[in-house]
Amino acid sequence: MFALGRLYHAAADAYLTCGTLPGPGVISELVMCGLPHLPTPGTCTSVEERHTINIEGVPATVTADAVAHKDGAVGIWDHKTSKDPKRYGLWDAAAKLDDTQTVLYSNAYLGQADGVWFDHVYVRVHRAAVLLHGVAEKASSYDLTPKGWSSMTFLPRADLQEAYQCTCVEPARRLYELRRKGPVDPATLEQGPNDADGRPPCDAYGGCKWKAKCHPPGSFAAADGPALAPAWAVNPWAAPVLPKASP
Numbered sequence: 001m002f003a004l005g006r007l008y009h010a011a012a013d014a015y016l017t018c019g020t021l022p023g024p025g026v027i028s029e030l031v032m033c034g035l036p037h038l039p040t041p042g043t044c045t046s047v048e049e050r051h052t053i054n055i056e057g058v059p060a061t062v063t064a065d066a067v068a069h070k071d072g073a074v075g076i077w078d079h080k081t082s083k084d085p086k087r088y089g090l091w092d093a094a095a096k097l098d099d100t101q102t103v104l105y106s107n108a109y110l111g112q113a114d115g116v117w118f119d120h121v122y123v124r125v126h127r128a129a130v131l132l133h134g135v136a137e138k139a140s141s142y143d144l145t146p147k148g149w150s151s152m153t154f155l156p157r158a159d160l161q162e163a164y165q166c167t168c169v170e171p172a173r174r175l176y177e178l179r180r181k182g183p184v185d186p187a188t189l190e191q192g193p194n195d196a197d198g199r200p201p202c203d204a205y206g207g208c209k210w211k212a213k214c215h216p217p218g219s220f221a222a223a224d225g226p227a228l229a230p231a232w233a234v235n236p237w238a239a240p241v242l243p244k245a246s247p
Contacts, residue, residue: 005081012079016047016066030123033148037121044068055172062108074109075117085122091151097163107164119152
């Protein structure tokens, strides 16, 4: 499903950036299911904009699918494709605050707002998409009617910062302490001797792709300061008018 997800992301990005819709086909049907839950084209602050941040000395790359600001509020949208969104989705604040990616993205874009409106926009892949990927024997186990859902949830600033410490900062500190030990075995995270061929653990299993990116410790945390807006009781992003499918 990864190729399908990439194609869906690319089509959704084109829609958010300039309002372009894909031609008829599998991807078009999926995108049309997600459109009612996405912001209006051209209103996003960023679409697929990559940032590298530093969490207690550990670099992390943040690439939110879409970010928008409105009346002091921050909104983040994350495109998701799944054969069973209701089973695998993050539908409430508790589930989202337990998800490292959601917490990391939210704190990266939080700024001085009271919180973040986070929407995992789920699109259920339908039978044609499943058949394209050669898993037809499993298709009958799921309801594969194409459909989209919004999980837009407000995540308060205090909850995000607490979750950030647990899901991002503490693991990052552990990783940095492991790195300070010197090379460790990737399988055990214990400092150990070179392997039988004389290679240090950083070069084992084909080598760590992040080896060259290690750098001195630093810190990254959500910006502190006075809130610019009250806690939001109503989602400030109204659903856009659903455009017609391409002929």
